Amino acid sequence: MKEHFLFNPFSGVLHEDIPEVILPTINVDTIISKIENSTSIAIEFIGKQGRGKTSHLRYLQHLLHEHPMYLLNSETSVDEVMKDTSEIVFVDSIHHLSFSNRIQLFKQKKAVIYTTHWSRKIDCILANTTHYQIRFKGIDAEQLQNILNKRLNLASNSSASVTLFTKQDVIALIKKFGDNYRGIINHLYTKYQ
Numbered sequence: 001m002k003e004h005f006l007f008n009p010f011s012g013v014l015h016e017d018i019p020e021v022i023l024p025t026i027n028v029d030t031i032i033s034k035i036e037n038s039t040s041i042a043i044e045f046i047g048k049q050g051r052g053k054t055s056h057l058r059y060l061q062h063l064l065h066e067h068p069m070y071l072l073n074s075e076t077s078v079d080e081v082m083k084d085t086s087e088i089v090f091v092d093s094i095h096h097l098s099f100s101n102r103i104q105l106f107k108q109k110k111a112v113i114y115t116t117h118w119s120r121k122i123d124c125i126l127a128n129t130t131h132y133q134i135r136f137k138g139i140d141a142e143q144l145q146n147i148l149n150k151r152l153n154l155a156s157n158s159s160a161s162v163t164l165f166t167k168q169d170v171i172a173l174i175k176k177f178g179d180n181y182r183g184i185i186n187h188l189y190t191k192y193q
Helices: 015-021 028-036 053-063 078-083 099-108 121-126 141-155 167-177 181-191
Strands: 041-046 069-071 088-092 111-116 130-135
Touching (some): 041 121, 053 088, 078 099, 167 181
């Protein structure tokens, strides 16, 4: 199977390849309109782990590439985000910031687009910032089939034919993993290793 691919189709996706493998479930025009028509807004991508929040955040930031993205972890300092001169920032895993730092960030920036497992609506109210929430849950078999096949085609050695995922393959994956996209991708990464 390895000879059919230039790299593992289910490994991490390069920033420039995001539009090639994602089928966005967000309305980009609505988000851009909300940013343009607000003096201060927090756009929340909320859902359980592995539901596509970060992929969509990366996709949106790819489209609005002039604005920075911060991938936070427990060792990240809020100073770097606060010192950035951009009025719009993308923040993955905002829960790594303290409550007071999130409020400070919402007050300081025109727009903060972020991922979270729990709503930060209270933070927004205290920061006097408009809160707009986009939920990530559920899974569509046809959409998953398209995403998986796009990944296969992206990694394909063009001289070899690639066996694509069928509807039955995708239904079996959903039955096993539910709506956990990341669980499915991790499983397939191991299978295609």
